[in-house]
Amino acid sequence: MPSPLSDLTLSCIGAGRLGKTLCRLFSEHLSIGQIVNSSQTSANLALDFIGAGTAQTDYANLQPADIWLIATPDNHIAKASAALENCGVLRDTDTVFHCSGSLTADALGLDLYSTASVHPIHSFANPDNSLAQFAGTACAVEGQPEACIVLEGLFAKIGGRPFAIQTQHKSLYHAATVMTCNYLVSLMALGEQMLNAAGVDLLAMDRNPLEPLIRQTVDNYLSTDAISALTGPIARGDNSTVEAHLLALQGQPDLWQTVYRAMGNATLELSAHQGQACADNLAIISNLLNSDNQ
Ligand SMILES: NC(=O)c1ccc[n+]([C@@H]2O[C@H](COP(=O)([O-])OP(=O)(O)OC[C@H]3O[C@@H](n4cnc5c(N)ncnc54)[C@H](OP(=O)(O)O)[C@@H]3O)[C@@H](O)[C@H]2O)c1
Incomplete structure (x- = not known):
């Protein structure tokens, strides 16, 4: 006892x-x-x-x-x-x-x-x-x-x-917490760098213009789930937009492209489950994201 x-x-x-x-x-x-x-x-x-x-x-x-x-x-x-x-x-x-x-x-x-x-x-x-x-x-x-x-x-x-x-899963568990929390910060910081490169002077603004969108997205995700919260060009199967993004990233830091492609692949999987985009368009996007010459 x-x-x-x-x-x-x-x-x-x-x-x-x-x-x-x-x-x-x-x-x-x-x-x-x-x-x-x-x-x-x-x-x-x-x-x-x-x-x-x-x-x-x-x-x-x-x-x-x-x-x-x-x-x-x-x-x-x-x-x-x-x-x-x-x-x-x-x-x-x-x-x-x-x-x-x-x-x-x-x-x-x-x-x-x-x-x-x-x-x-x-x-x-x-x-x-x-x-x-x-x-x-x-x-x-x-x-x-x-x-x-x-x-x-x-x-x-x-x-x-x-x-x-479980003991054998502690490192995987910890990697998940790091990816979700720490890497979210890194992702938002990369987004800010891309905005600056696009000529948006964040220092001159009193508030990050993405702030409402970031808060809505996190709130939607936490109050529903990934499938319900996902929006954007990949979820819609808009391959021409993804192609334009990849062209715009050419000549920018390699890391931006690497992260865009990796996160794009993760978004493709969710989009396939969501079912809004047609399978053909998702296949085109997959080719764009995973080919070297885009
Ligand atoms: N901080 C967080 O948000 C957080 C969250 C989750 C988990 N953790 C975990 O919690 C643990 C502690 O983190 P913390 O951030 O609280 O650390 P911390 O603020 O740096 O405090 C560490 C304490 O340990 C004492 N210390 C160091 N070596 C010692 C020794 N050999 N014998 C006795 N005392 C010793 C230090 O004493 P002195 O001040 O005298 O040097 C200090 O008071 C870590 O395992 C961390 O991973 C932390």
């Missing part, structure tokens, strides 16, 4: 943006033990923010805890985890987890303990905002079943929406 959360203690190694935000949220539901940072000053600042626990920088002074959150930067997780194990405070009933999006629980290197990774799909850039906005955040949970059960319960308590991701 697992202990109720309120009987458990959680200690955090690396209470930076994510660590201190989660600890503050967790503090409503369990006891916060020790807050371990590299520097005493930052440990004290984290403690002020969390409003519970004790600050620590020396692993030799660690006290037992039921749950250990290792929230150092990704490239310090293995080192912090090894230091935790080496100081001898871990018990075989403890749960240890990190919150990296790209690493699995194996990165902790703690084969003898119950370990997991929980990746909240949230930006903790501003911890005060995150306290107010965390509820509703989807959290990808991966690792040993016992650890996952404990952490799914804990994250659900603070308003998270835990879902399981």
